[in-house]
Amino acid sequence: MSFVLSAVLVNLPLAFSPGPANLLCVGVAASKGFRRTLPFIGGLQVLPLVYSVLVAMGASAVLSRLEQLSDMIKLLGSLYMMWLAFRMWRAPRTPAQNEAEASPAVASGFWQGVAAQAANPKNILIVVTLYSVFAEQSQSLGAGLALAVIITLCNLASHLCWSLGASTLRASPRLARYQNRLSGGLLVVAVALLWL
Template identity: 30%
Template sequence: MTVTDSLLAYSLAASLLTITPGLDTALILRTATVEGSRKAFMAALGINTGCFIWGAMVAFGLAALLAVSELAYMLLKWAGAVYLCWLAFHMLRTPVTPQLNEGEGTARHGNWFIRGVLGNVLNPKVGVFYVSFLPQFIPMGHNPVEWTFLLVSIHVVLGTLWSLTLINASRRVAHILKKPAVARWLNRITGGLFLLFAARLAASS
C-alpha cells in the first residue's frame, strides 16, 4: 500500500467512524443544546486530547497491554463504566438551567474539557481499536511512531469538523431545545444513553 493509498483509505475509514452515532456525539449534542456551544467545544477538545493520549500510548506500545492483559482491560473498563454512570446520574439529578448566554466563565468550560478527556481515556475500547486499527494504515518501511501521530491527527481534525457541524446545527434550534421542559427531556434521554453505554462497556471483553 502506497502512502497516498494509506492516507485515502484511512481518511475514509476514520470519516465513517467519526460520523457514526456514539458516546462522543451524544455528549457534544447534549452539551451544545443544554449548556451552550462553548462548553460543547471544550468537551470536543477534551475528546480530541484523549485521542492523542491513546495515540501516544499506541505509538510507544503501552496500549498493547489492553489487548494482552485481561486485568488491565477489566480495571479500565470498570473505571470507564463507573464514570459514565456518574455522568448519567449527574444529568438525571441536576436541575436544568439552560445557558442562553455564551459569555460564561472559563472555569466551568474547563470542567467539560476534563469530562471529554476522561470519557475518552477511560474507554478501553478506544485503546483496543487504535491498537488494531492504526497499524493497518502504516506503509511498510515508514516510522510507526510518526505515522501513528499523523493518523491520530487526521482523526482529530475529522472529529473537530464533525463536532463543529453538530454544534452549529444545534444553534439553529437552540430557541426550542433550551426551553427548560425540552432540556429536561434531553438530559433524561442522554443520561439513559450514557447508562446504556456504561452497561455495554461493563459487559465487554
C-alpha cells in the first residue's frame, strides 16, 4: 500500500504539470467543449499504458541505449506540437454557441489523441523516470504493472481536470475569445521547455 501511495504522490505533480498533452486537452475543450474532448482523452491514455507495460517488462534497458531514437521522437514531437499550436492560433476567436458550431481547427478524435501522445516526448521521459524512481519496488511484474495502471490513471485524472477547467472557462465569452490563442502560445512554450 505504501508503494501505491508513494507512486501516486510522485506521479500526480508530473501528470498535472502543463505539458503538451494537458495543453492539447485545454485547446480541444476550449474549441469543442468537455464532452467532445472525451474521445481525445481516451486516445491520450493508450500509449502511456503501452509504454509503462513495456518498461515494466524490461524495455527500459533498451530505451536508455537508443539515445538517437529518443532525439528523433523529441524532434518529431516538437514539430507536431508546433503545427498544433499554429492551428490553435488560427482557430476562430469567437466561441461556438453550441457544439454543432464547434471549430474544426483542433482535431478531437480518439486517434488524434493517440497521435498526440506518440509525438509527446515528455510522456516517455515520465514513464522511464517513474520506473527509475521505483526500480526496486517494480522489479516484480505485478508491481511493475501496478505502476503502469497508476501512471495511466493519474494521466486520465489530469487530462479530465485540464479539459473540464478549459470547458468551464469557455462559458465566459470574454475569456473564450482568446483561449485558443493562449493555448497555442502555451504549447509553443511547452515545446521550448522540452529543449532546455
